[in-house]
Amino acid sequence: MIEIDAVSRYFGDNAAVEDLSLSVARGTIVTLVGTSGSGKSTLLRMINRLIEPSKGSILIDGRDTRTVPGEKLRRGIGYVIQGYGLFPHWTVARNIATVPNLLNWDARRTERRVNELLALFELDPNLHASKFPHELSGGQQQRVGVARALAAEPSLLLMDEPFGALDPIIRAKAQEDLLTLQRRLGVTIVLVTHDMEEAIALGDRIAVMDRGRLLQYASPAEVLARPAPGFVQRLVGDRERPFRLLSLTKVAECAEPGEAAGEPISDQVSLREALSDLLARGAEALPVAAADGSSIGRITLSALLARARLAA
Amino acid sequence: MTAVGERLLKSASVFAAPSFAGRFDKLGVVIFALAAAALPLEPFATLKANRIVSGKGLSFFDALPAAVAEPAFGLLLAAAILALLRTRPELKLVAGAVAIIAILALIGLVPGHVVPPEASLARVAPASGFWILIFAFAILVADAMARLELGPVARVSALAAAALVVGAILGSGLWNGLSVLKEYAAHSDAFWREGATHVELAFSSLAAAVLAGLPLGVACQRSPALRSATLPVLNIIQTVPSIAMYGLMMAPLGLLAARFPVLQDFGVRGIGAAPALIALFLYSLLPVTANVVVGLEQAPAEVVEAAKGMGMTGSQRLLRVELPLAFPVILTGIRVVLVQNIGLVTVAALIGGGGFGELVFQGIGQSANDLVLLGAAPTIALAFIAAILLDALIEWLDKRKHP
Numbered sequence: 001m002i003e004i005d006a007v008s009r010y011f012g013d014n015a016a017v018e019d020l021s022l023s024v025a026r027g028t029i030v031t032l033v034g035t036s037g038s039g040k041s042t043l044l045r046m047i048n049r050l051i052e053p054s055k056g057s058i059l060i061d062g063r064d065t066r067t068v069p070g071e072k073l074r075r076g077i078g079y080v081i082q083g084y085g086l087f088p089h090w091t092v093a094r095n096i097a098t099v100p101n102l103l104n105w106d107a108r109r110t111e112r113r114v115n116e117l118l119a120l121f122e123l124d125p126n127l128h129a130s131k132f133p134h135e136l137s138g139g140q141q142q143r144v145g146v147a148r149a150l151a152a153e154p155s156l157l158l159m160d161e162p163f164g165a166l167d168p169i170i171r172a173k174a175q176e177d178l179l180t181l182q183r184r185l186g187v188t189i190v191l192v193t194h195d196m197e198e199a200i201a202l203g204d205r206i207a208v209m210d211r212g213r214l215l216q217y218a219s220p221a222e223v224l225a226r227p228a229p230g231f232v233q234r235l236v237g238d239r240e241r242p243f244r245l246l247s248l249t250k251v252a253e254c255a256e257p258g259e260a261a262g263e264p265i266s267d268q269v270s271l272r273e274a275l276s277d278l279l280a281r282g283a284e285a286l287p288v289a290a291a292d293g294s295s296i297g298r299i300t301l302s303a304l305l306a307r308a309r310l311a312a
Numbered sequence: 313m314t315a316v317g318e319r320l321l322k323s324a325s326v327f328a329a330p331s332f333a334g335r336f337d338k339l340g341v342v343i344f345a346l347a348a349a350a351l352p353l354e355p356f357a358t359l360k361a362n363r364i365v366s367g368k369g370l371s372f373f374d375a376l377p378a379a380v381a382e383p384a385f386g387l388l389l390a391a392a393i394l395a396l397l398r399t400r401p402e403l404k405l406v407a408g409a410v411a412i413i414a415i416l417a418l419i420g421l422v423p424g425h426v427v428p429p430e431a432s433l434a435r436v437a438p439a440s441g442f443w444i445l446i447f448a449f450a451i452l453v454a455d456a457m458a459r460l461e462l463g464p465v466a467r468v469s470a471l472a473a474a475a476l477v478v479g480a481i482l483g484s485g486l487w488n489g490l491s492v493l494k495e496y497a498a499h500s501d502a503f504w505r506e507g508a509t510h511v512e513l514a515f516s517s518l519a520a521a522v523l524a525g526l527p528l529g530v531a532c533q534r535s536p537a538l539r540s541a542t543l544p545v546l547n548i549i550q551t552v553p554s555i556a557m558y559g560l561m562m563a564p565l566g567l568l569a570a571r572f573p574v575l576q577d578f579g580v581r582g583i584g585a586a587p588a589l590i591a592l593f594l595y596s597l598l599p600v601t602a603n604v605v606v607g608l609e610q611a612p613a614e615v616v617e618a619a620k621g622m623g624m625t626g627s628q629r630l631l632r633v634e635l636p637l638a639f640p641v642i643l644t645g646i647r648v649v650l651v652q653n654i655g656l657v658t659v660a661a662l663i664g665g666g667g668f669g670e671l672v673f674q675g676i677g678q679s680a681n682d683l684v685l686l687g688a689a690p691t692i693a694l695a696f697i698a699a700i701l702l703d704a705l706i707e708w709l710d711k712r713k714h715p
Contacts, residue, residue: 050620075623085618089636098622148622158621 001026002047002156002188007056009042009212016042018212019056024205026061026155029182029189031203033196033235039212040192044158047190048077060156075099078149078157078187082164084141086133092118092144093129099152117147120181139170146178150185159191163198175201196235200224200244208232221248242308246271251299254307255288260298264289267296275304339455340395346448347392351385354441357422362433363491363680369439375422384418387411388445395452401459408452415445416481423489435491437682464704464711471700491682492689499671499686507690509585510667513660514653514694517589521596521649526642528597529604530630539605546598554656557594558663561587588665592656596649603645607638640709647702654695658687 002024009017017039024030032040045051047058049070058065065073086095093114094101100110118125121143133141142162149157162178163171179202182189193199199206200220208216208223208231216228224245227233236244251274252267264287265277278286278301285300355369356376373381391411395404423436457470487493496503532539552560566582569575580586611634619629635642661669671687674680 048621050617071623071625073623074621079618079621081614081617081621083612083614085612085614085616085621087615087619087633088612089633102623102628 003059005057007053010054015212027186028204030205031199032192032207033199034209038209040209044192048074078154080149080159080162082161084145096148121147157189255297258298260285260287343395343448344392350441350444355439356441358437358439360435401456405456408449411449420486437491464708468704495682495686506670513657517592520593521600525600529601533605533608549594550598554659557591583664588660599645599648607641611637643706650698651695
């Protein structure tokens with residue numbers, strides 16, 4: 001649980017963040033979205049006190065962050081940045097062991113943890129542990145960056161544009177992996193992005209920021225359905241909004257009893273993908289199948305249209 | 313295009329075709345010209361009746377017995393011709409190395425051929441022809457090595473091989489008849505003593521500069537105000553000529569020692585090692601400090617940010633991340649300082665600092681060129697060895713980081 005209470009940060013006369021309050025529930029993902037200069041990175045960096053707030057307080061699990069020395073605080077919080085900042089003169093294993101080493105874990109425990117993380121991030125310990133960062137692909141570097149942040153088992157992970165340097169295909173996979181990982185480990189994540197799509201895909205809640213202020217803080221569905229007038233509305237984009245809305249819901253929730261011809265689609269894909277399928281096949285309706293192959297009804301074009309319109 | 317224009321183009325393309333000159337290596341032409349001119353025209357060695365009088369130049373054929381001179385002449389000419397041709401660098405490297413070894417060996421044969429056994433004061437020294445030949449073939453070797461793009465290990469091995477050859481020649485006594493080694497025989501105590509002083513001065517001033525420059529560089533990188541105050545001052549110090557700098561050191565240190573006689577027990581005096589050490593230290597401070605600053609600046613911003621974000625303290629960040637990343641650049645500064653100091657120590661002899669400069673200035677005073685050479689040659693060799701070793705180390709470190 002993070003409670004950000006009336007926090008401001010001034011650089012000279014400029015307010016990077018102004019009187020901002022927001023709380024993040026344990027085990028959820030909050031995405032901070034906004035254009036550059038909106039103060040989202042400043043806000044993130046105030047959570048681990050890389051930047052000190054000028055005013056206001058930040059509590060993590062009920063404890064004011066100012067009562068803990070900065071270095072000690074940061075060792076307990078995972079931190080991932082754009083470009084990852086892997087130490088180029090250290091091997092992958094030593095990079096991942098950074099925080100455990102700072103915390104003086106014994107060597108055996110550190111090694112066990114490093115191997116565990118390598119396996120978790122689909123990196124073969126025998127193959128990759130002794131490599132140097134420049135010998136890895138962009139996607140592998142990104143995974144090492146996240147593994148390093150998680151090494152000391154923090155309950156909070158701060159991520160600043162963690163997928164910004166990845167190409168779109170690898171980025172989609174990395175986002176999906178992050179979601180899976182988060183559900184599995186139950187860590188709280190605060191993630192900064194300038195990409196609304198990414199904010200919607202990852203966030204349990206989205207905090208939209210502009211010029212240091214919080215404009216809207218709500219679930220993706222809420223932000224899409226009722227964007228705050230002005231900046232948020234423009235950011236959400238009217239043309240894209242119906243599609244984004246459809247992407248939030250799974251087919252399973254919209255399937256209706258009945259029959260339809262053709263190859264069945266999975267009930268786990270989003271309505272957006274179902275719409276795409278329907279349009280591509282020129283069908284009015286398609287059968288829906290559960291993961292085990294059993295039929296659970298059909299999805300119709302008119303139901304999708306109703307969903308998108310109703311929300312818009 | 314006009315018909316005339318086309319004809320002009322055609323005739324131009326004739327010139328562009330491989331011409332006579334195009335078949336030769338450009339640098340090879342210079343090497344060949346130097347060697348081919350020096351061999352018959354320049355004196356290979358000088359014969360002097362004694363140590364101080366000016367001697368008489370001996371041509372290649374006069375200096376060596378005919379049975380040796382003729383095949384040797386052929387060998388050196390062949391090597392020079394090889395340099396001229398566009399051929400594989402390996403071949404050129406071998407030709408250059410063989411030529412240099414031959415020249416080094418040949419000069420050792422001269423005394424036995426030209427000095428009558430009863431003339432014990434007579435001296436034989438290498439003359440302009442010898443030096444030009446060595447220079448020409450050294451260029452050939454250096455060029456071939458550059459073209460082969462030898463790695464650091466290969467370059468250090470080549471240095472070791474060269475040292476082995478020179479060591480073997482010295483050990484075999486082949487050069488004992490040469491005037492430089494006669495000077496050495498007369499001054500061997502001074503040679504090793506001054507040599508030790510030389511190395512000591514060069515390294516201790518470097519060590520002092522690193523000890524002071526490292527924290528100073530770190531502080532300058534952290535504080536722009538300190539940097540803009542410090543680096544220009546160090547820059548100005550660099551521009552003070554070495555003789556003037558040694559002179560400048562004398563007065564304040566002399567006064568200091570006169571005022572506080574206890575300091576004299578620690579060697580602080582207007583002349584001697586203390587002013588030399590301080591002057592060298594001041595010269596060394598800029599390259600070390602500036603390279604520390606540049607090296608630290610080069611650490612990628614996101615790496616420094618990550619180090620902070622992981623919870624490293626300022627000193628952990630410096631010692632574990634920033635300095636290791638800056639190390640190759642710092643080492644480049646150390647290389648500059650070491651090579652520079654090995655040269656500058658020579659001048660320190662002027663104020664009684666000791667070092668090989670003692671031999672050089674003594675030689676100048678006695679107009680004994682051989683003694684000058686006895687001081688200069690090891691200085692050059694030291695600087696050369698230091699440069700090659702540190703360059704190799706820097707490249708090796710760099711390669712490890714980004715192969």
